[in-house]
Amino acid sequence: MAKxxxxxxxxxxxxxxxxxxxxxxxxxxxxFLKSMxxxxxxxxxxxxxxxxxxxxxxxxxxxxxxxxxxxIKKRTKEEIDAAKMVQASDLRDPQDDADRxxxxxxxxxxxxCTHLGCVxxxxxxxxxxxxxxxxxxxxHGSHYDTSGRIRKGPAxxxxxxxxYTFLNDNTIKIG
Amino acid sequence: xxxxxxVHQFKNPVLNWIEFRLPIISYFKKEYGDYPMPKNCNYFWSxxxxxxxxxxxxxxxxxxxxxxxxxHTDMAFDSVxxxxxxxxxxxxxxxxxxxxxxxxxxxxxxxxxxxxxxxSYKYPRELNWILGVFIFLLMMATSFLGYTxxxxxxxYWGATVITNLFxxxxxxxxxxxTWLLGDYNVGNATLNRFFALHYVLPFxxxxxxxxxxxxxHVHGSNNPDGIDIKTNNDSVNFFPxxxxxxxxxxxxxxxxISAVIFFGPNLMAEVDNYIPADPLVxxxxxxxxxxxxxxxxxxxxxxxxxxxxxxxxxxxxxLFILPWLDRSKVRSCNYxxxxxxxxxxxxxxxxxxxxxxxLPAEGLYLLIARVGxxxxxxxxxxxxxxxxxIEKPSKLPLSISDVYAKNITPNIGGGEKGIPxxxxxxxxxx
Numbered sequence: 001m002a003k004x005x006x007x008x009x010x011x012x013x014x015x016x017x018x019x020x021x022x023x024x025x026x027x028x029x030x031x032f033l034k035s036m037x038x039x040x041x042x043x044x045x046x047x048x049x050x051x052x053x054x055x056x057x058x059x060x061x062x063x064x065x066x067x068x069x070x071x072i073k074k075r076t077k078e079e080i081d082a083a084k085m086v087q088a089s090d091l092r093d094p095q096d097d098a099d100r101x102x103x104x105x106x107x108x109x110x111x112x113c114t115h116l117g118c119v120x121x122x123x124x125x126x127x128x129x130x131x132x133x134x135x136x137x138x139x140h141g142s143h144y145d146t147s148g149r150i151r152k153g154p155a156x157x158x159x160x161x162x163x164y165t166f167l168n169d170n171t172i173k174i175g
Numbered sequence: 176x177x178x179x180x181x182v183h184q185f186k187n188p189v190l191n192w193i194e195f196r197l198p199i200i201s202y203f204k205k206e207y208g209d210y211p212m213p214k215n216c217n218y219f220w221s222x223x224x225x226x227x228x229x230x231x232x233x234x235x236x237x238x239x240x241x242x243x244x245x246x247h248t249d250m251a252f253d254s255v256x257x258x259x260x261x262x263x264x265x266x267x268x269x270x271x272x273x274x275x276x277x278x279x280x281x282x283x284x285x286x287x288x289x290x291x292x293x294x295s296y297k298y299p300r301e302l303n304w305i306l307g308v309f310i311f312l313l314m315m316a317t318s319f320l321g322y323t324x325x326x327x328x329x330x331y332w333g334a335t336v337i338t339n340l341f342x343x344x345x346x347x348x349x350x351x352x353t354w355l356l357g358d359y360n361v362g363n364a365t366l367n368r369f370f371a372l373h374y375v376l377p378f379x380x381x382x383x384x385x386x387x388x389x390x391x392h393v394h395g396s397n398n399p400d401g402i403d404i405k406t407n408n409d410s411v412n413f414f415p416x417x418x419x420x421x422x423x424x425x426x427x428x429x430x431x432i433s434a435v436i437f438f439g440p441n442l443m444a445e446v447d448n449y450i451p452a453d454p455l456v457x458x459x460x461x462x463x464x465x466x467x468x469x470x471x472x473x474x475x476x477x478x479x480x481x482x483x484x485x486x487x488x489x490x491x492x493x494l495f496i497l498p499w500l501d502r503s504k505v506r507s508c509n510y511x512x513x514x515x516x517x518x519x520x521x522x523x524x525x526x527x528x529x530x531x532x533x534l535p536a537e538g539l540y541l542l543i544a545r546v547g548x549x550x551x552x553x554x555x556x557x558x559x560x561x562x563x564x565i566e567k568p569s570k571l572p573l574s575i576s577d578v579y580a581k582n583i584t585p586n587i588g589g590g591e592k593g594i595p596x597x598x599x600x601x602x603x604x605x
Contacts, residue, residue, distance in 0.1 A: 035243070
């Protein structure tokens with residue numbers, strides 16, 4: 001047919017116009033969407049260094065990292081043993097204690113309940129610590145053990161362990 | 176309920192489902208698909224579409240800037256600097272917004288020039304013109320409010336000078352000014368309300384633009400010859416012809432604004448606005464944004480506080496009654512041999528006013544501003560009514576197609592004898 005080449009040309013023009021328009025629109029939208037992700041100064045505040053030399057055995061401190069509470073606990077011998085004794089396969093979110101710490105006595109956790117984001121109790125001596133002597137979330141009753149693992153209640157996962165490194169014996173860098 | 180209502184039928188059942196409940200698809204088909212545009216419309220007629228696109232761009236970039244901006248006197252300047260340095264693509268959003276404002280005015284000024292030169296404000300489009308002037312007023316208010324937000328020296332002193340205009344009103348002036356500021360000076364209360372109003376006014380503009388567009392679609396667009404569409408031969412459908420034409424204009428506009436955003440983002444900015452606001456020190460030379468400068472020149476040309484304010488606002492308000500000042504029935508200045516030159520003089524004069532509005536009000540500049548002021552008002556009150564009365568317009572074409580028929584001479588078109596112009600070929604095909 002004589003018409004065919006003409007239509008092909010028309011199709012090509014239409015397709016390339018629409019494609020170019022779509023690419024252009026996407027290129028225009030991208031900076032705006034990207035602007036909503038954390039800004040440079042927010043990212044720069046993404047790591048925190050903590051002095052841990054003053055923490056006594058059995059004591060736990062709360063620091064703020066990326067706007068969230070982070071628990072740093074120096075565990076006692078009994079607490080470490082209790083955490084180690086548990087069979088990972090019996091847990092809802094199976095994980096060995098050894099996989100959750102770098103040094104046995106230091107437990108570092110993001111203090112946000114994995115259920116709906118409340119901050120669990122257990123940091124103060126007077127707090128309820130739950131049935132497993134770790135942390136207890138007052139919002140919907142989740143119990144965490146001395147390794148911060150979920151043992152009872154609605155939370156689906158263990159308390160998160162944030163990325164951290166020991167800069168030296170007395171300093172942890174979180175983030 | 177009208178049981179006899181004819182429901183448009185489409186091939187797509189989903190469209191039919193919607194159309195039956197809300198006839199929005201046939202509405203768009205009618206207003207943006209089959210809508211007849213005079214076929215002689217030139218690129219001047221693309222500036223309405225460009226203005227709409229710019230308005231949307233301003234709203235989008237503004238919303239994203241507002242996500243990172245803090246309307247507080249202690250933090251506003253720093254939050255803008257944070258947008259420039261730390262927020263991802265914050266610099267781009269801010270430069271789009273600040274230069275977008277300038278380009279918005281360029282486009283709208285060209286749109287107004289178009290409407291004035293080709294007589295688009297005349298019967299039956301007077302209300303359309305009034306809505307347009309109203310949009311222009313809202314735009315000026317919005318840009319002034321927005322210029323305050325970065326809280327630099329020009330922001331602060333611009334806001335101070337403009338709000339002091341209200342103190343010129345006898346008896347209630349001072350009280351009104353204090354009420355507008357929410358303070359005895361431009362302060363935190365002022366900044367907060369300016370931010371709130373700067374956020375909401377663009378949506379008001381958007382609404383009025385909707386009315387403006389709806390109004391023009393009632394009687395259709397004007398055209399360079401200022402004559403009505405008489406037959407189908409005089410028009411082309413909006414889709415695809417005008418849509419493609421507007422897209423070409425949009426691409427050219429995109430190149431122009433991108434050149435400024437990426438290569439000269441501060442060309443139209445005042446250096447002093449990168450100094451944080453200081454209520455104790457006024458910059459040596461306060462200038463408005465260039466797009467408001469013609470009106471600022473009028474303000475300063477009058478050696479009386481109240482008089483200057485009245486004439487400045489009068490210069491805008493007078494636009495509202497232009498359709499009734501012009502008595503000529505001929506729309507397009509192309510067919511008005513005398514008024515055409517006065518009209519062009521008006522544009523040049525407006526440009527000159529803007530130029531001296533950016534310079535110190537003294538000596539020759541002040542003289543130019545005063546002559547410009549006289550011509551500005553003389554144009555509306557004397558020239559426009561008077562010329563319409565004495566002028567003998569040239570002969571109008573019988574129809575829009577007739578415009579092209581006239582052009583068929585051997586020299587125009589193909590250039591060789593006997594080859595009809597492209598315009599004529601199109602005519603015969605229709």
